[in-house]
Amino acid sequence: MPQPTPPPSVLRRPQLWIGTGLIAAVVSMLFALLYVGGNVNPRGNLRDLPVAVVNADRGADAGGRHVNIGEQVVSAIQQAAKGDKSIDWQFVNREEADKRLGKGKVFGALVIPDDFSATVTGLAAPQPAPQGKATQPTLTVLTNQAAGSIGSSMASQAAQKAAHAASTQLGQELLKQAGAQKTPLPTAAQLKLADPVTVTVADGHPVGPRSAMGLSAFYYALVLVVCGMLGANVVNSQVDTALGYLHTDFGPFRKREPVQHTSRVRTLAIGMALMLGLSLVMGTLVEVATVGILDMDASHLDQLWLYSVATIAVVGIGSLALFAAFGTPGMLLATIVFVAMAVPSSGATVPVQALPGFFRALAEFEPLRQITEGLRSLLYYGAQADAGLTRAWASMGVALVAALIFGFTVTHLYDRRGLHRIPHPEAEAEIPARTPEAPESPAPATA
Incomplete structure (x- = not known):
């Protein structure tokens, strides 16, 4: 019996090379331009x-x-x-x-x-003070x-x-x-x-010895943003797995839940609810790790905990909205928004006043700068409202509302147009099934 011909290797597909190459080229060029471009000439800017x-x-x-x-x-x-x-x-x-x-x-x-x-x-007096007495x-x-x-x-x-x-x-x-x-x-x-x-x-304003020389607020803010993004990725995949859209591999074993047909709006709502719950856990553990274990200088621990949980939740919900609207490219878009454009415009290392004009404009709305300013107020400035904390909370509220409106508007539009992630069984049943006809019996032979 002849052996079946193996399918050609996917490496021979030009689409694979072109698509992957374009994504890698855009990411590498974008990160290089943003990261280095914002910090390459602070004195000149x-x-x-x-x-x-x-x-x-x-x-x-x-x-x-x-x-x-x-x-x-x-x-x-x-x-x-x-x-x-x-x-x-x-x-x-x-x-x-x-x-x-x-x-x-x-x-x-x-x-x-x-x-x-x-x-x-x-010093210019005709008769100066005795030796050692002049000030x-x-x-x-x-x-x-x-x-x-x-x-x-x-x-x-x-x-x-x-x-x-x-x-x-x-x-x-x-x-x-x-x-x-x-x-x-x-x-x-x-x-x-x-x-x-x-x-x-x-x-002029001393910081504690365990404050990373004034950079602990930035590192803490970066941890919160990364936790929000990674949490959103985990939530997104876990919700899809629970709904049967994805399978789960455990070593050589594969498990897949029965598909549960649900709307995109409901799927997004489930993910955001799960993200809120995870934010409580992640925000608590971040503070326990940094303040409790690493002994980072911090005060107003109750406000710091609430701020940590809220930041992770808002970043996570914003990322989920991008995932729901753009699909897989939404993950790349979230990385660009929350990391690639945010870090160089945060003003955490190089001050905003030493950034090029493009990055100064980004700093007005990029989340990482607002998050860092709020944390500086909490960690260094006694949680004073006008030291950046009020602006940080206001920016967080605006970002949350924008993410909710954007995410649910786009998913509702997809649902209204019938752009379901997996077609409903009722829609599949409307396609008439074709059954093969029985072959006609041969005519009886005549003598």
Whole structure:
């Protein structure tokens, strides 16, 4: 008996190579452009990075007149800012600066102390204080790692640059004053006057030692988004398996449930209900793992738990809506929306002010940025509503409503048009079955 000819290998099908190749090409190109494009030149894209300037200088009497050298420093910064739009200098008092640092509204601050004029004029006095008694003029740069380590570093560098420029300018004036005196200054004293100001760096809003240097909010947010997406994938496959649309393999064994014909709307509702239940479990375990086991610095644990559960639920429901509307391509679309476009526009590593214009526009609505800002408020800023938490909850609510409207509108439209995933038995029965006719009996042979 001849053996049946084996079917040709699927590797010989051009459609397989072309389809798979196109998907791989689009994904690799898109991820490379988005991930690297958003972070490749932060200094070149830097615009309006908020940095506070505090002038607490009381001024001093020198040469028969009252001077305020702190105001001169502020004026020099304002003049320099006219030709440089990279930094948004915000001139406020110390109380307001601390408030903005404590809400992540500024990435750093330059503080001019109250005795700045007194210490500067003291260096140029005809009879300086005894050795060891003179006070060195000091400017303090405050950092804010809680707002983002790279943004804080950029703010610190800008503030230090402004402070050193002010020191050089003051040094030139002091050297002129010293040159007018009858007694020439020693070389060491002249060098000291040339750059008289000491610049110190301090943490303006400290974060805990187990806060990943201000990045724990971003990593936690990324975990929540990934949990939402993976949870949606699991829910989608499990619901299809329970309805008999998919089979389940256990090693060499295959199991398939009887097909349950149901509408797309009902299928989506089942998946979303299951996603809500899983979100309670996943959100709880994420907090237990990070705070309980890894000892991550965190407070307001009840709010953090509620926020975690809600984030996973919203991301999962949004992903399920995309799956229901677009099918298998919806999984790729969810990855692009929640990961590929979200991570580079999140402002978690590179601040939004240092991103290209396209990514700044994405940051206005991309979920990961809003999620991260809310977590920064919970983890670093005492759960203050105006530190990003209110906006995060509002964005989450808008995203949930949009996902529900989009998902159920599209699936309802599919159901109305009869675009069922598996045809109903009644529809199959309408096709008339053809039965083979019995062959006619041969005529009897005649003699």
